[in-house]
Amino acid sequence: MRLGDEFKTLLLPIIVESLTLTNSGAVGALVALQCLTNSTTHGERLAKVFQDTARNMILLADQWIDPLLMELSALGMSLANSTQEQIDLKVSKIIERYARPFSLVVSGN
Amino acid sequence: MLAVIRLEALRVWTETLRNFVGKLGDKIGDLLKHIIVHDAIALLLVKFLCLHIQSPNQITDIIISTSGIKKFDDLLNEIKIRVMRILNRLMVFMLDKKAELPTISTSKFYSIIQSVLQLCLTTILKFCKSDTIDLSKAVAVNCLIFVL
Numbered sequence: 001m002r003l004g005d006e007f008k009t010l011l012l013p014i015i016v017e018s019l020t021l022t023n024s025g026a027v028g029a030l031v032a033l034q035c036l037t038n039s040t041t042h043g044e045r046l047a048k049v050f051q052d053t054a055r056n057m058i059l060l061a062d063q064w065i066d067p068l069l070m071e072l073s074a075l076g077m078s079l080a081n082s083t084q085e086q087i088d089l090k091v092s093k094i095i096e097r098y099a100r101p102f103s104l105v106v107s108g109n
Numbered sequence: 110m111l112a113v114i115r116l117e118a119l120r121v122w123t124e125t126l127r128n129f130v131g132k133l134g135d136k137i138g139d140l141l142k143h144i145i146v147h148d149a150i151a152l153l154l155v156k157f158l159c160l161h162i163q164s165p166n167q168i169t170d171i172i173i174s175t176s177g178i179k180k181f182d183d184l185l186n187e188i189k190i191r192v193m194r195i196l197n198r199l200m201v202f203m204l205d206k207k208a209e210l211p212t213i214s215t216s217k218f219y220s221i222i223q224s225v226l227q228l229c230l231t232t233i234l235k236f237c238k239s240d241t242i243d244l245s246k247a248v249a250v251n252c253l254i255f256v257l
Binding site: 027030031033034037038040041043044046047049050051054057058060061062064065067068069071072073075076077079080084087091092094 | 115
């Protein structure tokens, strides 16, 4: 087994376990999983990785989607009576504060 | 405001799923069946397509985020483009392999095809007909009008 493959094999159980965390560790695991899928081309091996991680990925997205819908709704209401300038200012502050935390992850088109 | 962080996390999520779909679909065979069996993923992807910010600029009943808040629109649309790419790849696979794999026709992915296509058509029609959208700018092309 090549070193890269060995490394991924060792890493996978840690990723699977970390995806169940309720803190930002789950996001870290997701980023690691993205990197792993970026660099794996063997179909059967990738299918096995998917089978191992699918359930936890679903649970993770399930946890995020409903609060996100509520937050976007609240954001829409808070900006409802603002001018375009006020909206731009508020949004710039939000973006600056939480500027692309995972932008280091290389993503394809 | 956690929405930005959650959106970024969803961006990574959709990119990861796109990697799985793209690479499992590249191989000759039926590896994408491993993804099709997960009904929960189909439902999540539909929810992602419905994400939007309520604003006077947002065109109703369309997939594209047009709230006018550029940074949020960019982030939301980036996620939705990935979702559409995933669904597109899976739809081609399902239509191709439906006869060979009976589990396809009973899957949630297969049952949402019609709704997603309807949503896409509505999106194209409403987006193109909207008075507030500069179409040539939105699709990043220069339109040349030839008068005969």
